[in-house]
Amino acid sequence: MIVTAICLTFVVFFLTNLYPNLEKLAKTQGNFRMSDEAVESWLNKEGYLQPLPIKYGQWLGVLPGWTHETDAGVTGRCIAGTKPAEVAAEAPRFCGLLQGDWGMSTVFREPVSDIIATRLALTGKLMFWVMVLMVPMALLIGVLAGMREGSATDRTLSTFSILTTATPEYVSGVIFIAVFTSSTVGLKWFKGTATSAMEDANFDNFFLPVLTIALYGMGYIARMTRASMTEVMTAQYIRTARLKGVKFSNIVIKHALRNALIAPFTVILLQVPWLLNGVVIVETLFNYKGFGWTLVQAAGNNDIELLLAVSVVSVVVVLLTQLISDIGYVFLNPRIRIS
Amino acid sequence: MEPLGFGDIVIRILAQFLPVWISLVVLFVLSFAYKRRLGLYGKLFDSPIGMVGFALVMFWVFTGIYAGFDMIATHDPLAQLSGMKNKLPGTPLSDAPDGVLPWYLLGGDNLARDVFSRMVHGATIVIAIAPLATLFAFMVGITLGLPAGYYGGRLDTFLSFLANLILAFPVILLFYLLVTPEIVLTGLPQFMAAVLFFFPLIFFAVLIHSRYRTQPKKDWTWLTIVLVPLFLFYAAAINMRGSKIGFWPLDFFDIPPGILVVFVAVVFVNSPTVFRIVRGLTMDIKTRDYVAAAQTRGETPWYIMLWEILPNARGPLIVDFCLRIGYTTILLGTLGFFGLGLPPESPDWGSTINEGRKLLSIYLHPALPPALALLSLVLGLNLLADGLREESLRD
Numbered sequence: 001m002i003v004t005a006i007c008l009t010f011v012v013f014f015l016t017n018l019y020p021n022l023e024k025l026a027k028t029q030g031n032f033r034m035s036d037e038a039v040e041s042w043l044n045k046e047g048y049l050q051p052l053p054i055k056y057g058q059w060l061g062v063l064p065g066w067t068h069e070t071d072a073g074v075t076g077r078c079i080a081g082t083k084p085a086e087v088a089a090e091a092p093r094f095c096g097l098l099q100g101d102w103g104m105s106t107v108f109r110e111p112v113s114d115i116i117a118t119r120l121a122l123t124g125k126l127m128f129w130v131m132v133l134m135v136p137m138a139l140l141i142g143v144l145a146g147m148r149e150g151s152a153t154d155r156t157l158s159t160f161s162i163l164t165t166a167t168p169e170y171v172s173g174v175i176f177i178a179v180f181t182s183s184t185v186g187l188k189w190f191k192g193t194a195t196s197a198m199e200d201a202n203f204d205n206f207f208l209p210v211l212t213i214a215l216y217g218m219g220y221i222a223r224m225t226r227a228s229m230t231e232v233m234t235a236q237y238i239r240t241a242r243l244k245g246v247k248f249s250n251i252v253i254k255h256a257l258r259n260a261l262i263a264p265f266t267v268i269l270l271q272v273p274w275l276l277n278g279v280v281i282v283e284t285l286f287n288y289k290g291f292g293w294t295l296v297q298a299a300g301n302n303d304i305e306l307l308l309a310v311s312v313v314s315v316v317v318v319l320l321t322q323l324i325s326d327i328g329y330v331f332l333n334p335r336i337r338i339s
Numbered sequence: 340m341e342p343l344g345f346g347d348i349v350i351r352i353l354a355q356f357l358p359v360w361i362s363l364v365v366l367f368v369l370s371f372a373y374k375r376r377l378g379l380y381g382k383l384f385d386s387p388i389g390m391v392g393f394a395l396v397m398f399w400v401f402t403g404i405y406a407g408f409d410m411i412a413t414h415d416p417l418a419q420l421s422g423m424k425n426k427l428p429g430t431p432l433s434d435a436p437d438g439v440l441p442w443y444l445l446g447g448d449n450l451a452r453d454v455f456s457r458m459v460h461g462a463t464i465v466i467a468i469a470p471l472a473t474l475f476a477f478m479v480g481i482t483l484g485l486p487a488g489y490y491g492g493r494l495d496t497f498l499s500f501l502a503n504l505i506l507a508f509p510v511i512l513l514f515y516l517l518v519t520p521e522i523v524l525t526g527l528p529q530f531m532a533a534v535l536f537f538f539p540l541i542f543f544a545v546l547i548h549s550r551y552r553t554q555p556k557k558d559w560t561w562l563t564i565v566l567v568p569l570f571l572f573y574a575a576a577i578n579m580r581g582s583k584i585g586f587w588p589l590d591f592f593d594i595p596p597g598i599l600v601v602f603v604a605v606v607f608v609n610s611p612t613v614f615r616i617v618r619g620l621t622m623d624i625k626t627r628d629y630v631a632a633a634q635t636r637g638e639t640p641w642y643i644m645l646w647e648i649l650p651n652a653r654g655p656l657i658v659d660f661c662l663r664i665g666y667t668t669i670l671l672g673t674l675g676f677f678g679l680g681l682p683p684e685s686p687d688w689g690s691t692i693n694e695g696r697k698l699l700s701i702y703l704h705p706a707l708p709p710a711l712a713l714l715s716l717v718l719g720l721n722l723l724a725d726g727l728r729e730e731s732l733r734d
Contacts, residue, residue: 007504012516020521162725166718168669170676170689171710174696178703192700276509281676285696292511296677299515311512318507 001319005312012311013056016304022048024302029106059308061098097312103305107297112309115294120313122198123279123290126209129201130275134214134221135268141218142225142264147252149230158226164219169281173212177285180208194288209286213278217271221264228263232256262332269325273318343429343442352444352455358410359401366397379657382730389726395719399712402459403466412456413440416686423447425702428454448691448705449698457686458708464687465716468598469667472605473660476667479538479606480613482545485644487614488621499618502611510608511673517604518679528600529584533577535606540569549642601680605670609663616659620652627651654731658724665720672713688713 025048026039034042043049047058057063095101102112145157164172181192191205232238233256241251280292287293291310298306343351353360374381383389405411414420422433428446432439445454487495505513522528543565551558576594578587594602624630625648633643674680675689683690688709695706 004500004504004507008507012512015516015522018522018525018527020524024521162721163718166665166721167714168672168717170672170692170696171714174692174699174706174710177696177699178707182700182703273507273509277511277673280509280511281673284677295512295515299512299519302521307515314509314512315507318509322507 001323005315005319008315009060009308009312010056012308013059014052016307017048017052017055021302021304025106025304028302059097059103061095061101102309105298105303105306107301107303107306112305115306116291116309116313119289119291119294122288123283123292125201126213126279126283126288126290127275129206129210130213130217133210134218137214138218138221138268139225139261139264141222143229143252143257143260145222146226146229146233146260149233154226157222161219161222161226164215165223166219167216169212169216169278170285172215173208173282173285176208176212192286194286198289209282209288212285213275213282216278217275220274221267221271224267225260225264229256229260232260235259262329265332266325266329269321269328272321276314276317342427342431343444345429348429348444351440351442355411355413355444355455356402358405359398362401363394363397367394379727379731382733383723383726386726386729388722389730392719392722392724392726395715396723399462399716399719400466403462403464406459407463407467412453412459413444414453414456416452416457416460417684418453419451420447420453421451423451423453425449425698425705426451428704445708446702446704448694449702454691454705454708457691458688458712460686461688461691461709461712462716464681464685465668465671465713468602468605468671469664472602473609473664473667475535475539475602475606476609476613476663477656477660478542479535479610481617481649482538482542483610484614484617485621485648486640488618489625489640489644489648491622495618498614502614505607505611506615510670511677513608514604514674514677514679517607518600518674523596523600526584528596528603529577529579531603531607532599533584535603535610536573536576540566540573543569545641546645549639549645552639552642597680597682601671601674604674604680605667608670609667613659613663616655617652620655621648624648624651658728658731661720661724661727665717665724668713668717668720 022043023039026042027034029042040049048055050058054063102116104110105112105115108115141157141161145154145161148154176190177192180187180189182188190208192208194201194205194209197205197209238251238255241255242248246255276292279290280295282288283290283292284296291313294306295310295314297303298310370377370381370384374384383393402411420432423430423443424447426443426447428444430443430446432441432443443453443455445458448454448457483498487498516522517528544562547561547565548558551561574587575592576599577584579593579596621644629651630643630647633647638647671687672689672692675685675687675691676693678690678693681687681690691709692706692713695702695709699706
């Protein structure tokens with residue numbers, strides 16, 4: 001897993017540090033009419049022209065940061081601004097991800113770690129409510145549909161879950177905004193932006209973004225639950241229970257549900273990377289300035305340090321959920337635990 | 340001239356789609372007549388869900404094709420006519436040129452272009468890119484997934500590691516890193532295209548050679564017939580004058596770099612999932628008796644993979660192919676929504692939704708038609724896949 005994380009961050013590092021990207025960075029930081037030589041000397045001064053593995057090592061914090069001596073003093077990765085040699089000697093040698101130094105964002109002019117922390121908290125709030133809405137709804141739909149395969153309830157609910165999986169966030173979000181918030185239709189039940197929900201989330205400004213993300217993920221989980229529920233309902237021990245004369249509701253709740261919910265559990269956790277996509281779209285659509293919004297800003301403005309940090313966080317989140325789902329699966333399913 | 344009422348708009352739009360209705364009716368009548376002779380495709384017409392899905396999909400396929408020949412759209416999707424900015428559906432044109440419908444059936448967008456024509460032309464873009472990109476992803480996934488599942492061992496570990504690597508990337512992050520003008524300048528998409536587009540060549544070469552290995556004459560004829568045109572296409576597709584790969588002399592068409600990078604990104608994102616599915620199916624089918632029989636006959640491993648295992652894995656693969664075209668359509672829309680890759684004035688659905696959403700609280704009509712179009716196409720593909728799954732499970 002650590003190997004995967006290192007490989008992925010290296011790929012991101014490579015892609016963001018391609019020369020045209022650096023050239024653009026130099027021009028936005030310096031001035032737009034820089035000649036090619038000026039760009040080169042600026043990049044050299046800022047340490048961007050070193051070989052890629054070395055740069056990566058410095059960013060990660062396993063290689064000492066670069067220093068550059070001129071007549072005016074010493075500049076370096078771990079030194080803020082130009083300092084005389086004596087002061088520079090006291091600066092730490094290593095400064096990278098592992099030392100907690102995530103660099104400065106060129107767009108927001110703030111330390112990257114601060115931005116990530118605040119934005120991640122906002123997105124965490126969004127994700128929490130998405131989970132609260134999505135998981136019980138999806139399980140309920142799946143169980144109700146899978147209870148009696150082929151019944152009218154099953155048909156309706158299955159069609160509904162197909163419909164939700166076929167509606168990407170940018171379509172359902174646009175439809176919701178059009179129907180519930182615009183002055184043309186006139187319902188005006190909710191607010192079309194969630195900007196105010198960042199400080200003070202309430203039903204009016206927060207329900208639509210949450211619903212938009214939840215709907216897309218819901219269909220898939222519901223279908224998985226339905227599949228596993230139908231499988232359990234045809235099992236021998238359910239038939240035995242029915243023949244014994246146990247009430248149908250009792251069979252579903254006490255006998256079937258426990259076994260039927262093992263498979264959806266892993267599916268829910270594996271949905272997290274997908275939700276990350278949804279978060280980016282919905283935060284852009286509803287102008288909620290969370291993690292996904294930061295990703296768009298960082299990528300759109302070529303903010304290398306911020307983009308790298310965003311990628312690290314999202315990759316770690318994805319890998320962690322995979323790990324948790326593996327562990328949880330073993331924990332929930334005794335058959336695997338014993339063998 | 341008077342603005343059109345609601346009923347008039349509906350009637351005129353339905354009339355505009357006339358060639359599509361005719362084609363749909365002909366297709367369905369023919370399919371029903373020869374239902375029993377058409378295999379799985381014929382069985383599709385036994386399931387109502389599958390039929391609805393198929394009709395939705397074919398509606399957009401025909402629309403896309405006919406719009407490509409300038410048939411259904413009423414106006415030029417890029418033309419801006421004066422006085423039509425953000426006008427409501429059914430608004431008449433102030434000075435209509437001759438031979439052009441004198442109304443904007445679904446209104447004008449904020450650059451005074453016809454929403455209806457843009458939606459129709461958006462179908463052409465989706466129909467041109469999505470199935471082809473999915474096909475390429477399948478070629479890559481099959482060519483790598485079969486040996487990984489069949490041989491197992493180190494090859495499997497390595498390829499699975501790579502696939503998981505790509506799958507662990509959030510898709511949007513990958514798009515933002517890959518699909519930018521700066522990356523296009525470095526020529527990276529072209530190199531990726533050179534690798535990814537080579538897989539169909541390998542696939543067909545191995546497919547033919549493993550079959551006719553013992554009949555050299557037939558082998559060579561087939562190889563030449565298939566591989567020479569494919570190679571010419573391959574070389575022309577990745578080649579472009581004035582870029583990093585520009586040496587091939589027979590460059591008879593150029594793919595615009597925006598389209599190429601979108602195509603490559605979508606194939607790249609889709610192929611690991613296909614790889615995993617094919618690998619899983621291969622590992623399952625490998626244990627069957629007919630594979631053991633082929634092994635005893637002394638067939639080569641590639642013959643067994645491509646001519647014994649692959650045909651028996653076709654059911655789940657066809658179902659997944661339908662679902663994956665839908666997913667590719669969603670991905671294309673996502674790219675358009677974030678303004679990546681395709682030029683900003685292009686009429687594809689994602690870009691149109693993105694433009695329309697900015698004025699959504701005042702004007703609904705520019706954003707809703709492409710959104711509903713995308714929804715219905717993906718829904719159709721999902722229903723079609725569902726119908727196919729049901730019918731293929733039945734026997």
